Amino acid sequence: xxxxxxxxxxxxxxxxxxxxxxxxxxxxxxxxxxxxxxxxxxxxxxxxxxxxxxxxxxxxxxxxxxxxxxxxxxxxxxxxxxxxxxxxxxxxxxxxxxxxxxxxxxxxxxxxxxxxxxxxxxxxxxxxxxxxxxxxxxxxxxxxxxxxxxxxxxxxxxxxxxxxxxxxxxxxxxxxxxxxxxxxxxxxxxxxxxxxxxxxxxxxxxxxxxxxxxxxxxxxxxxxxxxxxxxxxxxxxxxxxxxxxxxxxxxxxxxxxxxxxxxxxxxxxxxxxxxxxxxxxxxxxxxxxxxxxxxxxxxxxxx
Numbered sequence: 001x002x003x004x005x006x007x008x009x010x011x012x013x014x015x016x017x018x019x020x021x022x023x024x025x026x027x028x029x030x031x032x033x034x035x036x037x038x039x040x041x042x043x044x045x046x047x048x049x050x051x052x053x054x055x056x057x058x059x060x061x062x063x064x065x066x067x068x069x070x071x072x073x074x075x076x077x078x079x080x081x082x083x084x085x086x087x088x089x090x091x092x093x094x095x096x097x098x099x100x101x102x103x104x105x106x107x108x109x110x111x112x113x114x115x116x117x118x119x120x121x122x123x124x125x126x127x128x129x130x131x132x133x134x135x136x137x138x139x140x141x142x143x144x145x146x147x148x149x150x151x152x153x154x155x156x157x158x159x160x161x162x163x164x165x166x167x168x169x170x171x172x173x174x175x176x177x178x179x180x181x182x183x184x185x186x187x188x189x190x191x192x193x194x195x196x197x198x199x200x201x202x203x204x205x206x207x208x209x210x211x212x213x214x215x216x217x218x219x220x221x222x223x224x225x226x227x228x229x230x231x232x233x234x235x236x237x238x239x240x241x242x243x244x245x246x247x248x249x250x251x252x253x254x255x256x257x258x259x260x261x262x263x264x265x266x267x268x269x270x271x272x273x274x275x276x277x278x279x280x281x282x283x284x285x286x287x288x289x290x291x292x293x294x295x296x297x298x299x300x301x302x303x
Contacts, residue, residue: 044241052235064227067222067223067226074147078144081148107153108157110153120142121142123145127142142215143214147211158197158200165196174188206257224246227242
């Protein structure tokens with residue numbers, strides 16, 4: 001049986017695919033066994049190295065929880081600053097005015113081309129030279145500054161691309177009912193583009209969360225990953241166990257973010273499909289919603 005996209009597999013193709021599957025499973029099992037045997041030989045899987053995380057709250061309260069708080073704090077501040085900046089520059093790059101479009105494009109391309117780690121180092125040096133901030137506060141500011149400058153430029157491109165994917169008819173229809181450019185952007189284009197941009201925005205949020213670890217690796221910012229070194233030294237050089245626990249926390253955090261984004265995207269799409277309202281103009285030219293009548297097909301279905 002064939003489909004529109006591909007022909008159905010014959011007996012030889014099925015046997016070949018089964019063989020490839022078996023070989024892949026055996027290779028994966030061999031790699032896993034090699035990793036397990038190496039860790040066991042180095043005594044990294046001994047219960048004494050994992051015991052502190054399951055029997056005592058001390059490693060969580062002393063190392064993991066403070067680092068987790070700093071990670072969330074840096075990511076939160078970076079997001080709430082970078083998101084409006086990115087939207088502003090993204091909209092600016094779509095401006096009809098050259099004096100707005102060109103500088104915005106230069107800023108976006110400049111900071112998007114510089115590694116976020118270098119931006120953090122430069123920001124830390126600038127804060128150290130020209131401010132009298134406390135060390136912990138200075139490191140937080142440096143990490144947030146680097147994340148904001150880089151991710152705002154990336155988000156600007158996401159916003160610009162999301163708006164440009166909308167049909168040209170949306171803008172034409174808004175002009176036809178007398179909406180100005182600002183009204184068209186705020187009330188017509190951006191609300192529709194948000195749904196399309198949401199997966200990319202959440203992906204960038206995940207990147208922000210992970211990039212906070214760069215501040216810990218280079219600037220000694222006390223975030224989650226930076227807690228591994230003192231925690232490992234305090235509990236008998238259980239480096240593998242510490243990295244594993246931190247990796248699981250990152251996985252859980254990022255999975256929660258992506259799951260929430262998927263739920264929100266589905267909810268937004270359902271809301272747009274279920275609405276039967278269209279935009280019209282009321283007395284005085286103000287926008288108002290008008291219930292759109294349902295159209296019935298010959299078989300009685302509403303469209």
